[in-house]
Amino acid sequence: MTIVTLIEGDGIGPEICESVVAVFAAANVPIVWEKAVAGLVAIEQFGNGVPPDTFASIKRNKLALKGPTTTPIGGGHKSVNVTIRKGLELYANVRLAKSMPAIETRFDGVNILIIRENVEDTYAGIEHFQTPNVAQCLKIITRQGSMAAIRYAFEEARKLERKKVTCVHKANIHKITDGLFLEVFRQVAAEYTDIEANDMIVDNCCMQLVSRPEQFDVLVLPNLYGDIVSDLCAGIVGGLGVAPGGNIGRTCAVFEAVHGSAPDIAGKGLANPTAILLSGVQMLQYMGHVGYAEMIQDALSATLAFGIKTRDLGGTASTEEFTNAVISNLHSNHTIFKVNPEVVATTFRALDVIDEVWQLHGSDVFIEHRGLPLPPESIGPFTLKMMSNRGTKVWPGELPDILLVDQFRCRYYSQTEVQREDVLSLLSELTAQGLRWSHVELLHEAAGQARYSKAQGE
Numbered sequence: 001m002t003i004v005t006l007i008e009g010d011g012i013g014p015e016i017c018e019s020v021v022a023v024f025a026a027a028n029v030p031i032v033w034e035k036a037v038a039g040l041v042a043i044e045q046f047g048n049g050v051p052p053d054t055f056a057s058i059k060r061n062k063l064a065l066k067g068p069t070t071t072p073i074g075g076g077h078k079s080v081n082v083t084i085r086k087g088l089e090l091y092a093n094v095r096l097a098k099s100m101p102a103i104e105t106r107f108d109g110v111n112i113l114i115i116r117e118n119v120e121d122t123y124a125g126i127e128h129f130q131t132p133n134v135a136q137c138l139k140i141i142t143r144q145g146s147m148a149a150i151r152y153a154f155e156e157a158r159k160l161e162r163k164k165v166t167c168v169h170k171a172n173i174h175k176i177t178d179g180l181f182l183e184v185f186r187q188v189a190a191e192y193t194d195i196e197a198n199d200m201i202v203d204n205c206c207m208q209l210v211s212r213p214e215q216f217d218v219l220v221l222p223n224l225y226g227d228i229v230s231d232l233c234a235g236i237v238g239g240l241g242v243a244p245g246g247n248i249g250r251t252c253a254v255f256e257a258v259h260g261s262a263p264d265i266a267g268k269g270l271a272n273p274t275a276i277l278l279s280g281v282q283m284l285q286y287m288g289h290v291g292y293a294e295m296i297q298d299a300l301s302a303t304l305a306f307g308i309k310t311r312d313l314g315g316t317a318s319t320e321e322f323t324n325a326v327i328s329n330l331h332s333n334h335t336i337f338k339v340n341p342e343v344v345a346t347t348f349r350a351l352d353v354i355d356e357v358w359q360l361h362g363s364d365v366f367i368e369h370r371g372l373p374l375p376p377e378s379i380g381p382f383t384l385k386m387m388s389n390r391g392t393k394v395w396p397g398e399l400p401d402i403l404l405v406d407q408f409r410c411r412y413y414s415q416t417e418v419q420r421e422d423v424l425s426l427l428s429e430l431t432a433q434g435l436r437w438s439h440v441e442l443l444h445e446a447a448g449q450a451r452y453s454k455a456q457g458e
């Protein structure tokens with residue numbers, strides 16, 4: 001028996017979790033549930049959305065199934081999901097978008113596994129106002145974070161006998177950040193010669209998804225594109241009500257439905273437990289309990305195919321009636337002992353990091369100024385190479401006819417290697433000239449190759 005943490009959550013959470021407990025018991029799934037609290041109940045009892053005992057339970061059991069939790073608006077409480085995701089370093093989010101019988105959509109035969117990097121990208125939450133009129137959010141993509149999510153995608157593809165992994169990105173524009181994600185993808189793909197690998201620009205991918213979704217098998221994406229594309233995929237197969245998900249970490253995994261706590265229907269027996277049951281199915285697959293996963297998935301499909309549906313899907317069944325119908329459709333004609341013993345500990349090789357000679361050659365200095373500034377063209381070892389406004393080059397050459405905001409990026413570059421002290425002198429000189437700098441980025445070159453910036457228009 002495996003002990004799994006069960007967080008019932010808020011709103012409809014307890015009702016739909018009860019459904020999972022009943023179906024798993026009827027299917028004789030070898031799991032014992034250990035209840036822990038999170039969400040409003042936890043805030044009321046412990047003043048904390050995720051109490052230490054809940055973290056301890058997940059860490060001890062390494063697996064959790066979580067019902068939806070309400071995020072209080074205002075009041076300074078952080079989202080329970082973000083707290084759990086960051087606190088346990090759950091680096092990959094996994095969602096399945098699979099056509100279900102009797103759920104009418106425009107497409108049949110959709111079966112897409114979406115794996116999204118879950119921690120980095122613009123979700124690192126590093127945002128600043130640079131001037132009163134210019135806000136910035138840093139998009140952080142790391143070799144290690146990308147490696148973890150992408151390797152997980154290939155491991156899942158292999159485990160679930162899927163054929164193809166597609167990397168979705170925008171590396172034509174975000175040449176360095178998405179470029180790194182794509183570079184890591186190609187590196188990892190080369191190790192999995194049994195799985196086809198390709199890549200697609202995110203906008204084209206969205207268009208293809210709503211015209212020929214059956215061409216996709218596994219998608220792997222950076223965080224922001226993953227967030228949007230996975231909801232799009234949920235829509236393709238019938239909406240959030242049938243969308244399961246999981247958050248995978250190096251040591252723990254937390255599975256949950258994509259939908260929220262639905263306070264409008266809580267306690268009325270109207271909630272559809274399909275998404276959380278499918279999240280449970282995903283958890284069983286993760287554990288290697290493929291047979292039990294198939295048994296429950298088939299019972300769910302049969303129930304829907306017989307037209308037994310909850311109100312949100314156009315039916316009349318209550319949560320309890322739907323659950324009982326799923327239980328009556330459980331048939332143990334599956335190979336239920338097809339268990340992968342390696343279960344939870346998906347092993348990772350030591351993460352590859354590049355340790356190369358990294359030379360400082362210059363700095364992008366962001367200056368707050370109304371109208372084109374006139375900074376010195378040469379300071380110490382540096383030459384002013386270019387200035388841009390909102391990414392468009394405004395100097396040298398003719399000033400383009402664009403809307404200028406009050407922030408200019410001034411690129412100071414030296415052919416020879418410089419030191420940080422040189423950059424400090426550069427900033428001192430700009431300050432002495434009355435120029436208000438607000439942000440500084442160092443420009444490096446590695447192995448004779450510029451790695452600092454490839455912004456458009458340069």
Ligand code: NAI
Nearest residue numbers: 067068069070071258259260261262263264265271272312
């Ligand atoms: P929601 O997903 O809870 O509800 C949206 C609509 O879908 C409502 O009309 C609801 O009745 C319906 N619905 C959702 N799940 C259903 C189900 N299983 N069966 C039948 N109908 C269902 O989204 P909403 O209202 O924006 O959020 C409510 C609360 O949930 C908020 O506090 C939000 O922060 C939280 N939330 C929590 C999530 C999580 O814990 N994973 C995810 C999304 C939202």
